[in-house]
Amino acid sequence: MARCEVCGNDYDMCFEVHAQGAVHVFDSFECAISSMAPVCEHCGVRIVGHGVEADGRWYCCANCARQEGAEAIVDRVGVPAQQRGR
Incomplete structure (x- = not known):
């Protein structure tokens, strides 16, 4: 499992966003939006x-x-x- 970098949720359905040479891990679009x-x-x-x-x-x-x-x-x-x- 992976841990969301915004809320810290350890979740089996986290996803990665690759942007500007960095990889970010989120458990929801809400966390991704609030971060990026x-x-x-x-x-x-x-x-x-x-x-x-x-x-x-x-x-x-x-x-x-x-x-x-x-x-x-x-x-x-x-x-x-x-x-x-x-």
Whole structure:
């Protein structure tokens, strides 16, 4: 059995995540997310989806990025602003 690096659970169904040359062991996606998912630099939520990056900083959505001054970030590229509700 393996031990989760977040909660310490010794569990027969732990899994490994290989990322950036390191191997991490978790017993659940919840532990993996809490350990590895980046945090939005505006609202603090864990970024589980794609997120957006602006000037080397990560945000959960375009709205949070714009709140921090990244005006060029949009949620849907190619959709006119009036259709996005701006």
